[in-house]
Amino acid sequence: MSLKLAITGKGGVGKSTLAGTLARLMAADGRRVLAIDADPDANLASALGLPEELRRTVHTISEERQLIEERTGAKAREFGQVFRLNPDVSGIAEQYGTAFEGTHLLVLGAAQQAGGGCACPEAVLLKALVRHLVLQRDEVVILDMEAGIEHLGRGTAMGVDLILAVVEPGQRSVETAHRIQTMARSLGIQRFAVVLNKSVSAEDRRWMAEEFGAESLLGIIPFDRRIAEADRRAVSLIDLGSEDLLLPFRQIQQILQQQFEKVEGGLR
Numbered sequence: 001m002s003l004k005l006a007i008t009g010k011g012g013v014g015k016s017t018l019a020g021t022l023a024r025l026m027a028a029d030g031r032r033v034l035a036i037d038a039d040p041d042a043n044l045a046s047a048l049g050l051p052e053e054l055r056r057t058v059h060t061i062s063e064e065r066q067l068i069e070e071r072t073g074a075k076a077r078e079f080g081q082v083f084r085l086n087p088d089v090s091g092i093a094e095q096y097g098t099a100f101e102g103t104h105l106l107v108l109g110a111a112q113q114a115g116g117g118c119a120c121p122e123a124v125l126l127k128a129l130v131r132h133l134v135l136q137r138d139e140v141v142i143l144d145m146e147a148g149i150e151h152l153g154r155g156t157a158m159g160v161d162l163i164l165a166v167v168e169p170g171q172r173s174v175e176t177a178h179r180i181q182t183m184a185r186s187l188g189i190q191r192f193a194v195v196l197n198k199s200v201s202a203e204d205r206r207w208m209a210e211e212f213g214a215e216s217l218l219g220i221i222p223f224d225r226r227i228a229e230a231d232r233r234a235v236s237l238i239d240l241g242s243e244d245l246l247l248p249f250r251q252i253q254q255i256l257q258q259q260f261e262k263v264e265g266g267l268r
């Protein structure tokens with residue numbers, strides 16, 4: 001069974017909260033889940049609820065100089081070198097990922113991008129790795145991304161089942177989501193949906209339905225102080241033990257599994 005989900009949106013809207021909670025819920029449901037932290041401002045580990053001792057052992061791929069050198073044939077963080085544009089990325093997720101409660105976390109880290117479209121070895125390695133994981137894995141893959149999908153590349157973006165933009169009731173996050181939607185369209189991707197997070201009123205629900213169309217509004221998560229509190233304590237929402245808090249996340253999980261999960265032999 002496979003489901004490839006890219007979660008994006010403006011910083012602070014709740015991408016990692018959604019990505020981490022969905023990953024844990026799907027894993028608890030018996031699915032193999034690969035959770036990829038593709039946001040340079042990485043915080044998926046704590047949203048997944050990894051205890052601090054385990055978080056300290058998590059690898060960040062962009063900082064693994066030896067790995068980068070081995071696979072690309074060039075030194076990390078240096079421009080103007082000759083290196084492999086199609087590095088072998090097999091085994092990296094297994095070796096550098098961290099297993100936790102049925103999920104497998106992989107943290108990509110930040111890659112330096114040179115101007116003029118040329119890239120450093122770690123950027124090429126990360127891109128090839130994400131492409132491989134999205135296109136080859138037969139499992140649930142959840143990408144926790146920064147705002148935007150341009151760094152995915154067209155081939156990888158096409159392999160994603162759904163681009164999910166998280167918005168909060170504010171003009172700025174809505175603008176970011178519109179920009180992402182336009183980008184998705186220009187890449188030829190129609191599967192775009194929005195989750196409204198931190199919702200406080202029926203009015204903001206109406207507003208989002210107007211902005212993106214009711215059919216694109218995949219889920220609504222109310223503002224809840226317990227979610228921010230969980231973040232302060234670095235525990236996952238699933239470990240809080242408040243079933244009412246999880247309900248909107250379970251609804252989103254259900255829709256995703258019903259509408260986008262592929263079973264052997266094609267679409268469900």
Ligand SMILES: Nc1ncnc2c1ncn2[C@@H]1O[C@H](COP(=O)(O)OP(=O)(O)O)[C@@H](O)[C@H]1O
Pocket residue numbers: 009010011012013014015016017018043047197198199221222223224225226227228229230231232
């Ligand atoms: N529904 C919510 N209600 C209250 N606080 C929330 C909610 N969703 C997220 N938060 C809080 O907002 C902050 C940003 O969330 P986070 O998931 O880290 O965002 P992102 O990954 O998009 O930057 C965190 O402190 C988180 O606990």
Ligand SMILES: [Mg+2]
Pocket residue numbers: 015016017039041042043044144
């Ligand atoms: Mg985040």
